[in-house]
Amino acid sequence: MKRSSPEIDNDLKGAFFENAYSPFVILNRYMDFVDVNQAAVTTIGIAKENFIGKNILDIFPYLEGTERYNSYKDVMKTGISTGFDELMFKGENAEIRFMSRAFKIGDYLGITTLDVTNVINTIEKLKTAQTSLKEVNENLQRKNKELEDFSxxxxxxxxxxxxxxxxxxxxxxxxxxxxxxxxxxxxxxxxVTKVMCDKIRALNEVIAIKSNFSEDKEEMVFSEVMSKIKLSNSKEIIDGRTIIKEDFSSCPTINYNPVQLQSILQNLMSNALKYRHPKRKLSIKITTKEIDGKLTLTFKDNGLGFEQNLADKIFRLFKRMHTHVEGLGIGLYIIHSVINRNGGDINVNSKVNKGTEFVIQFK
Known part of the structure; x- marks a missing residue:
């Protein structure tokens, strides 16, 4: 049976309702709608006659058992107003964020709302801009540090x-x-002149890579990239009686810049071939898998290796762990620069005469 309620005072109605810009409603002690203003009708998208006499849970069933619903009933009992910030409502016409205040008026419960959608959206845009500015600033600081180190x-x-x-x-x-x-x-x-020329040429190569860093990416297949690298290093692979094992089954592809991905794998392959152990066949194992939600590539060899305490120096420009073969020490520096510039990370584990393992986490 529908519970009836006496007509609310017209003066209160006129002052509280009809001229309100935001949605307003009045309920009786049973939480039935007594009246709603036009703003509420427009926002919620339900005709006024379908509101009046209906219980609040008929219109908003998701409120049952919530803190908000219980607070409304407490206001009726105690007369103490209460408020809620940043509520969300999805109506037929719009999705709004609003603040709500419930208060007692006579024997009724008044609920007034304030649409803060634009304010919150503006705040979120400002937060996004602030985050973006922070990232730009951090990027500039990183580049300045790289430039200082490079110089x-x-x-x-x-x-x-x-x-x-x-x-x-x-x-x-x-x-x-x-x-x-x-x-x-x-x-x-x-x-001495040759050494200088080689180093200047290497510096030019590094500068060219840093200056022409491209963010253009495409879907790359690891096995196809490795096939090209093995072909270009076929003589060294054969000379070292190299055994190469690949497992890209877990993560066969990556969205990456083609030139940069090839540079990473080429430099890793070149290092492994260059620093192989003279007393055994070179064995290389390359795998990809997802670790902690990130595509991770592992490149492991059984070459000469080096002391693990030198691992933090291996990616420095012109740093070399072994000097018995030709090299300038820029390959790993380039790898490190490319991976970090793309938001990834590279770590190395090594043991003397046991081999070296590079672990790359792509962003």
Whole structure:
């Protein structure tokens, strides 16, 4: 049986309802709707005649048993107003976020709301902009640090051969071209000049990679990329009697820049071939899998390895763990730069005469 309620005072109705911009409703002690204003009708999308006399749980069944519903009943009992912030309502015409306040008016419960959708959206946009600005700032700080480190290493590593070349030139100027000492000095100048040229060429390569860093990505198949790398290193692979085991079954593809992915795998392969152990066949194992929600590539070899306490230095520019073969120490630096620039991470585990394992987590 529908419970009836007396008509609410017209003065209260006029003051509280009809001129309100936001939705307002009045309920009796049974939580039945006594009246609603036009803003509530428009927002909720239910005709006014379908409100009046209906219980609040008929219109909003999800309120049953909630803190909000119980608070409304407490207001009727105690007369103490209560409020809620950042509520969500999905009507036929819109999705709004609002603040709600419930208060007692005579023998009735008044509920007034304030649409704060635009305010909250603006705040969220500001938070997003702030986060974006923070990321840009952190990126600039990282780039500045990289530039400082790069400049320091470049200057430091070029200073020594330049000083040597200057000394050798002075020796040439002070020596007799017909003496037996002249030729060895010139030969040393050739060696030092080559070292300088190689390092300058390497620096140019690094600068080119950093300057032309592309964020263009496409779906890459690991097995196809590795096939190209094995083909380009076929002579070294055969010479080292290399055994290569691949398992890309868990994560066969990756969305990545093609040139950068090939550079990463090529440098890892080149290092493994270059620093293989002379007393055993080179064995390389490459796998991909998902770890902690991130695509992870593991590249493991049984080569010469190095002391694990040097692991934090291996990715530095011109840093080399072994000097018995030719190299400038830029391959791992490039790998590290590319992976970090893409938001990933690379770690290395190694043991002397046992081998090295690189673990790359892509973003």
């Amino acid at each position: 320091y290493v470049a200057a430091h590593d070029l200073r020594a051969p330049l000083t040597n070349l200057k000394s050798l030139l002075q020796m040439v100027l002070n020596s007799d071209p017909t003496s037996n000492d002249f030729v060895p000095i010139v030969d040393k100048m050739k060696v």
